[in-house]
Amino acid sequence: MSTTTSSSSGRAPRADARRNRDHILETAEQFFSEHGVNGSLDAIAKQAGVGAGTLYRHFPTREALLAALLAARDDQLRRRLEEIRGGADDAASALGAWLEALSEWASVFDGLPEPLRAASATDASPLGLTCLGFITTTDELLLNAQREGSARPEVRGRDLFLAALATSWARGAAMADESSPAALTGLVRTGWSV
Amino acid sequence: MSTTTSSSSGRAPRADARRNRDHILETAEQFFSEHGVNGSLDAIAKQAGVGAGTLYRHFPTREALLAALLAARDDQLRRRLEEIRGGADDAASALGAWLEALSEWASVFDGLPEPLRAASATDASPLGLTCLGFITTTDELLLNAQREGSARPEVRGRDLFLAALATSWARGAAMADESSPAALTGLVRTGWSV
Amino acid sequence: MSTTTSSSSGRAPRADARRNRDHILETAEQFFSEHGVNGSLDAIAKQAGVGAGTLYRHFPTREALLAALLAARDDQLRRRLEEIRGGADDAASALGAWLEALSEWASVFDGLPEPLRAASATDASPLGLTCLGFITTTDELLLNAQREGSARPEVRGRDLFLAALATSWARGAAMADESSPAALTGLVRTGWSV
Amino acid sequence: MSTTTSSSSGRAPRADARRNRDHILETAEQFFSEHGVNGSLDAIAKQAGVGAGTLYRHFPTREALLAALLAARDDQLRRRLEEIRGGADDAASALGAWLEALSEWASVFDGLPEPLRAASATDASPLGLTCLGFITTTDELLLNAQREGSARPEVRGRDLFLAALATSWARGAAMADESSPAALTGLVRTGWSV
């Protein structure tokens, strides 16, 4: 709402700006997929066929670009959430499925968990807000499970969110052992102690 | 003892070499403490008062420097292991204490968990060997606990090591919430599900 | 003509870019004259009063810089070609004069023959294209001489170009014997055998 | 012969020095063959298993090392000379064969022609002396041919030596055109003009 209304009036001026923005996003998506989130912004601008300044106008920081990129995926994750909410037999399996979805979400780009963790500590950045939203969601699902008696009462949504991030992080670039991600997810769910 | 005697090598002309090496290590320790493991190697050399080439002679890669730095701390960690082995009432609490020790060990420098994770996938690097050693130790303690019946049988030492690293990682630079590290450690121990 | 008018491109905001580029070229010209073609690019940037990045933006490789430098001299050499074409009595003396001009051209900077030889093996680099152009010219003049019956039929333009380069190379930095260059040129023309 | 007699008296001291020297030479030969004459001296020392200082004691400059290396090949070239002297039908073909031998000699290592040319301008260096010897030889063969009437009287041995070097240089690392070396040799012999 707020982004479309502001400024002046006419039709044309915004048209190509929008086009530029979208094209940058597409390019960045591809680029981050290939080179990880630390890929050169200059290279993205060049590949998108825009000047570096243009990229910076739209996304003043790398984080802002990342946030915009993830916002586009928000819908996906939220749809997944609805699926989970609709389909899960109990609150515990809903929470489990959600944590796995989160972990996958944080694995789209190499190196993504790092800025997510950094952002999740604040609520002042666009990325931080995104994280906050998902933490809240996690809290809701967790609360359900706790009410149901299937989740420990001392656990907090923020911790689970962080754990999902950490699981993504551990996957990392080169993982010698394919079974580790699942093992970690299991660990977070049931712990190692009997 | 061994460091002061000239012992086997013959002339032992390493007097200043040793001094330099040690001084570089001290400087690097301080530097990494302040600026994280990605601090400038050139700056370390400069601050240590040696040429860049000298640093590179002793430590051809950043990883090698890191490994040497951690090797100096190995003793500490191993001593801690003996303490744990001697003092723990049962295998489960020994394992728990060891994982916490590991997690602290990986937290000395900002950004340390990252190269550790990367190295732990291989056994070809000095850092990788260090990791491997600790994974083995973890395996031993875990096995004890599993025999005791206090640890889940499907868990592997490698996963726990990775989890300890991930816990360190999650602590990260800016942690708004002080209780998170402990929460994560607990999560890894008992999981969130009842 | 084309360089002074803003003509097609629209805004022509390259005022300072152009200035920088030109200044870099001037500096490089002087620098290469003094220190040979292997002089430090960083030093050139510094002396030109621009950042290293600026130099690299304009000339991504040493070869590119060299090519640009020589392009500025292309005109000179081409004018000389016209003179030769206009003034020579016969095709043989035209070819001889051209080969001498080539040899001088390749002697402007110390060490220039080396990259020229390397480049003349390919047509993929800017420098290679420059060389290729001159090889073609040599071929034309040679063909004339061959038609005239004053040049051996088995000789090829590429060989003569290479010979001119080699003559430049032989001049080298320290030439104790002043008469050698001319001697070599003569050798290439008439050979040593009767 | 001359190298073994000089200096003091005893047996032992010189034994390992000699061994070192020889081993360095062998290593350098191999190294220069693989990496060209600009290969790292440090690497040679390391590969030879001696300290850098030892290498420098024996061969204070790169040129000195090169000269020693070539001295070992001198014999070969001189033997070739005897063959030529004995086997050639006339002075012209002897000279031609010798020039080819020279050109091959200067092609053993990548980049060798360059220091040879530099050295051949002086008589103050070991390499310069080597060159001088070959220039003299060239002069003798040339004189024979001139007496025979099969070589131009104005040509000098130094020029032919330089031309042989230049031919080697033109071969260079990457030669797209295989026929060029022969073409250049031919050019030097008969020239391009009829």
Place this chain on the structure above:
DNA sequence: AATGAATGAGTGTTCATTCAT
């Protein structure tokens, strides 16, 4: 609104040579 040139500190790394041992 967009451009893309400019910045310039920063990166890891190499190497011929000297010198303390």
Place this chain on the structure above:
DNA sequence: TATGAATGAACACTCATTCAT
């Protein structure tokens, strides 16, 4: 006599960010 550690300037090249046009 030999060692090899130390030197430290030099190298090419990158990139996030600013700013004149």
